[in-house]
Amino acid sequence: MEKQILIGGAAGQGIAKTALLIGKIFTNSGYYVFNYRDYPSLIKGGHNFNILKVSDKPVNSHENFYDMIISLNQDTIDKHREKLNKRGFVLGDKNLKARNLIELDISKVLEETGTPKKFGIDVLIGAFFKILGLPIENVLKVVEEVFKKKTDIIEKLIRRGYTSVEQKIELPEPNEKNKYFMTGNEAISSGAIASSLDIYFAYPITPATPVLHILASKQIENDFMVVQPENEIAIINAALGASYAGAISMVGTSGLGFSLMAEAISLQGISEVPLVLYLGQRTSPANGVPTYTSQGDLKFAVNAGHGEFPRVVVAPGDSKECFYRTIETFYLAYKYRVISIILGDKHVGESNYSFDEFEEPKIKPSNFITTPSEEYKSYSITENGVSPRAVPGENAKVRASSYEHNELGYTTEKEDLIVKMNDKRLRKMDFIKEEINKLKPVSVYGEGKNLIVGWGSTKGAIIDSLKKLENFRFLQISYICPFPTEIVKREIENSNEIILIENNVTGLLGDIIAEQTGKIIEKKILKYNARPLTSEEIVMKVEKVLK
Amino acid sequence: MEKQILIGGAAGQGIAKTALLIGKIFTNSGYYVFNYRDYPSLIKGGHNFNILKVSDKPVNSHENFYDMIISLNQDTIDKHREKLNKRGFVLGDKNLKARNLIELDISKVLEETGTPKKFGIDVLIGAFFKILGLPIENVLKVVEEVFKKKTDIIEKLIRRGYTSVEQKIELPEPNEKNKYFMTGNEAISSGAIASSLDIYFAYPITPATPVLHILASKQIENDFMVVQPENEIAIINAALGASYAGAISMVGTSGLGFSLMAEAISLQGISEVPLVLYLGQRTSPANGVPTYTSQGDLKFAVNAGHGEFPRVVVAPGDSKECFYRTIETFYLAYKYRVISIILGDKHVGESNYSFDEFEEPKIKPSNFITTPSEEYKSYSITENGVSPRAVPGENAKVRASSYEHNELGYTTEKEDLIVKMNDKRLRKMDFIKEEINKLKPVSVYGEGKNLIVGWGSTKGAIIDSLKKLENFRFLQISYICPFPTEIVKREIENSNEIILIENNVTGLLGDIIAEQTGKIIEKKILKYNARPLTSEEIVMKVEKVLK
Amino acid sequence: MKIEDLNTGEKITWCPGCTNFGILSGVKQAITNLVNNNKVDLNKIVGVSGVGCYDKIYDYLNLNFFHTLHGRTLPTLFGIKIGNPELTVIGFGGDGATYAEGIAHLVHSCRYNINATFMVFNNQIFSLTTGQATPASEKGLVSPSTPLGIGEKPVNPLALSLINGASFVARSFALDIPHLTKVIEEAITHKGFSFIDILQPCISYHNTTQFLREHVYKLEKVNHNSSNYEDAMKKSLEWDYCYSENSKIPIGIFYKVKKPTYRRQWPQIRTWHRFKRKPDFRKIVEEYKG
Amino acid sequence: MKIEDLNTGEKITWCPGCTNFGILSGVKQAITNLVNNNKVDLNKIVGVSGVGCYDKIYDYLNLNFFHTLHGRTLPTLFGIKIGNPELTVIGFGGDGATYAEGIAHLVHSCRYNINATFMVFNNQIFSLTTGQATPASEKGLVSPSTPLGIGEKPVNPLALSLINGASFVARSFALDIPHLTKVIEEAITHKGFSFIDILQPCISYHNTTQFLREHVYKLEKVNHNSSNYEDAMKKSLEWDYCYSENSKIPIGIFYKVKKPTYRRQWPQIRTWHRFKRKPDFRKIVEEYKG
Ligand SMILES: Cc1ncc(C[n+]2csc(CCOP(=O)(O)OP(=O)(O)O)c2C)c(N)n1
């Protein structure tokens, strides 16, 4: 069983919050839920909607057709009625006009209970769960948890909604375990805290803002610091300063801010001051379509900053992966004194994914700081290219430089030193490559002679599409830098048809695969209308592409 | 005949100027000269030197061994004596210690003529040309031209130098024509003026500063404007503003400034406001080795700015090519409303190249501005993706936007429009590709079954090395974006041994070739000690690589 | 012209009741007045905006318009003005855009004294990104990114522009449309860099409407001498952009003087695209001939 | 310690006779004095410099040091200070770096009142790039990038920092080493953001040595009250960084007040790398459990 539910209304009507609540109620009851959020760039008005996919089996994506529409206004119905399944229905106030409308007399309920208009949504929630036959206790338990105290009115309204309609749908029993329900941004924040983050630096920007808000709200409880300096240039330079001084530092931004950080990314490269950077992609170029999704920054993330230097770029495909990959980025950044970029996007960052369990991360947090001897050399040339990290304030002099330098960090223009230092820095990449080979840099899902290749937030829709595609494997490439060349090459060579799927205009991962393996993937499914792919769409397009 | 001359001394002693003068005297007499400049990042002191290659046949590079050293201090001799040919000699003051020193008593001459110390160099110039047997009139003619008036003392000192030594070397008669003698930066400046540049925006930075200085000095005479706003971010945004308003605009910078411009490059992509950008590479990352050369920014130039949008990247390989390629960039940028990047470096920018003639450029300057009707649409969707350029101030409303937009330029979040606008923008690339096919995007030099592949400033040394390499062609790729895929593929497929030569750490062009053609070049000669390649070095390394 | 000629027909997506509507009215009215009095040519007006709630004015004004990046209104405006000095350029900024991301450009635009107008929709908050503190937020403000409260005082944009040589410095209030209209008209007709900080309560994230209504007063009521620098500076420091009971908030023109504009240094400046230059390539490269 | 302990043995590549040597001496002397008087711990001092001639001080001081990007000394310094508040952070900037590329950071660093010292080697020129005008150059200056002369007046960095809330504002002179030493000592011991603009003639590109020698005078000689904001502002405006015969150029401490520093807002701030945090991953993700 799988149900698609759309809930829509105007910005400010609490659509996102309600969808979240519904999702939590389901996951608390043991169902799997995927929750997609769609909202324009405005604060009040307009049209917001969420799409929930609910199932007793794992789900990883949403669809663009619905079994049920919960509607807070006529606009929602008008915009989405075509996508309502034949036997689907709309839940809403009796004033709305829709085929198969399950009417509620919301104004009457509000009047009778003397509650303000904005609470109308609670009546809908109550009715919704009755229709699906979920016990009211399950609903009320979560509501109480979420709203903490003062849930009396809400409870009353939910009950009113619950009793005002009939059960229509029989849901199968879910497995017993309640699930985690989490966005990519929440997982990245959690991964950072689990990595013993000391300071997070950011400037507000969609879709990375949630990490700023989440971390800011948790800073006292977890004894770290969240700072919002004057602009992104200040942010990354301050973060490098803090990291140099000994703090585990991280910055977060989207494409616009990331662009502004390019110079300091290059500084990271030569100064080898460790840093973790979260880049949440949205529809580009420039301001693009600010609250929508895209995978358009991949090659920029890999190449940002002038000059050549090692870096890590990892693109998690769902929230659980976000958590572990974030922990890996901290580990790699601080151990190898490189920049680690977590490449996310609006879709993975702001969608809620559900899953059964978190396993204890194998990587334990460390800042990799050593106690220096008096002979400490900030840039000692070592076998693996890593000069042990030390911080100022102890007995040694610790230097960081934007210029080419000798082992002590003093400026040099000498030919042989320049070569040695470049070799030293680049050497780190070989060792990082070995590390990531242990970190499952790619994942293969399903079985079959044909191969879908993708990365990042398309993961969920592709995995869900495999159920309906015959003879297809899915190769998800998580590490883009360093690139797991051999495995990717092998997978491609062992496949008949190969299809590249990306949420961008030109197929950027395809370019990187060609660059690294010499394999050019001709068949591509590229979506770039600022919306994420759905599994249905993939199934359809795969058929088309193979024709 | 080919002579290598090194002239060295401390910063502030006029080494660069003297080398230039010597080069001019030779080119004025009909010889070909290549002049390489080497200086550290300081203002006075340290060690500066220039290397001149002089010949009666075209020369395109310098070497690291010398027939003659003109030395202003002992340091120069100590640093370079090992590279002096067996039968070579040193020219300098009698106080210097060197094997084969042709001594001059400079202090005595200065004393006798009552001239200050800094004029000592003129005595050396006189002596130098006597040794080579160049008529003194040739020398004095150029000196007069260069210094305009007040050359009396200089002339006297040159004559004294001239008469104080004997001719040692017989130069062959050169061809009669006097040559152009020009740096890449001079050629880019000239190309910009020839393209009817209106405003140049820049902030000082090595090695792009000379373009700022040259253009600033020519602005009144040529009726254009040179502005140096507060920083690179202001510069590129102001340049886009000026271009929007109707001015033919250009910016110039090096890697650090270019990094800071990444966000506005993305803005260029979506706003389609035309712009020409000169990126003069130097040794990176960050401040790197600021006055030295590198080709380390190639992939960054191709990928800078978040999101996907068309762009032109062209990398000229010598000064004559700089001139024509600059004209092409203006043409392509303004015709297609894209950003055109001239990708140079310290080596091509600051070395003087000599050549016989300039042919009249085929491309005539145009701003491609149309007179709009009242129904003008700033982003009309057209077959070739180009919306006719109009400027504000006429009857139509002209809009430029950093957001995704409809044809009129108003903000949109609509799925189909987003797709259409992306398609429109990307479509331009196909047409630009056709254009560049007419502009000789690659050049093949020499004949043979084996192939050297390179780009940019390595051109000169590679061409010179062909004389000594058997069975080798050289494929110079000038247009990197759009990439001339078919030709490059064909050349590679039609070769036995293929060697990639680059002045960087990782072989960036190799990556792009693999990405675009699927051909991975295994054999690489990469130099990254911040110094340019020489033809001797190439010959040596090619042999090694083929072993 | 009629004021409606400035409408675009695009749907306005500000929050219902947002004070930005007031500014939109003021801007439209000022432009209409100036055009009808032949002070400016409608076709030659160019708007410039960055990114924030305020930036949406790009979609609501039927003008030539460059919608640029967050914080970059000023360099773009500068470029447009030297790109064609005939144009009347009006820039729009938010407090986040102007006093955080782009403050470097404010300092220098004042110095250059570009002949253009720049107004900041100062709601003391990053609105479009859902309400974080900006450098213009009052001391102590708690926001989702600053839950511990801000420790420092806000930027004083008027004092800042005065110290950097702005030749026209004003403050107005989004809810006093006639006042705003008048100030904008004066700003546009002023020859030099005209800076207006507009108090613009954000009813969703920083609703100071009531407070401001009670505490603003007009400079014209107190005989302020706007040609005197010291007086202007003093008045600009009268309110520190924080909220205390006895705050007095002057609005009006604080400073206005004649000063040479950026153009003075450049004899060659002109409407470039109408200039028929005929570059002679032989002449250009001549000097490099040995 | 001995002053020589601060030497690095790296070859100094400033022009012979450059006034930067004077600053280097002053800095070394001040640090030596402070260390010997137990005011600061040598091991805990961190230098920060950007890019320009001045930046080479990185190579000449045997300290912990972060050599950062052109114009970015201040954000780096900020990060270091919150990265480990025990450190004594001393930033070095050029006038180009600070008043052109990085002026945004100066404005905000003053506001934050970070407890650190920042000194600008103000030679009113981009020296290392061979002598172009900066926003600190005097009006009218002709340089290779501005052959028509600069039209606007230079930034007044003292007034700018005062207006933005700096708690310690001073000016000194590279050729008066004892004065400079004293000012630097006071700056370093001041709790808050200490800003020093150092007049530093560039003998190769902007040689104002003679003029400055003749026109500077010491604030201490005129009974200046450095705890009074108005007086400080007035004194800071006394010289406009241009060169006229009757210029009077005060040097010394213009302003110094006690003010809470950036740290006050953050109870959790600490020397992070010594803090043994034990993140409990189960607890962290708990709230997302349905
Ligand atoms: C470089 C960059 N950083 C961040 C953002 C995200 N951003 C968009 S709007 C905005 C807030 C704008 O605030 P303000 O200028 O005060 O305007 P308001 O929304 O309050 O009108 C921010 C931070 C961006 N677009 N670009």
Ligand SMILES: Cc1ncc(C[n+]2csc(CCOP(=O)(O)OP(=O)(O)O)c2C)c(N)n1
């Ligand atoms: C982003 C960036 N732009 C430009 C440069 C080039 N640059 C190096 S030093 C310098 C001038 C520095 O001037 P200033 O700060 O006044 O220091 P000074 O050389 O006068 O001591 C410039 C512009 C750079 N390194 N980085």
Ligand code: SF4
């Ligand atoms: S969020 Fe504030 S500024 Fe933005 S539209 Fe709404 S009320 Fe206006």
Ligand code: SF4
């Ligand atoms: S150029 Fe000027 S500032 Fe730089 S070292 Fe020489 S004299 Fe000093």
Ligand SMILES: [Mg+2]
């Ligand atoms: Mg705001």
Ligand SMILES: [Mg+2]
């Ligand atoms: Mg300077």
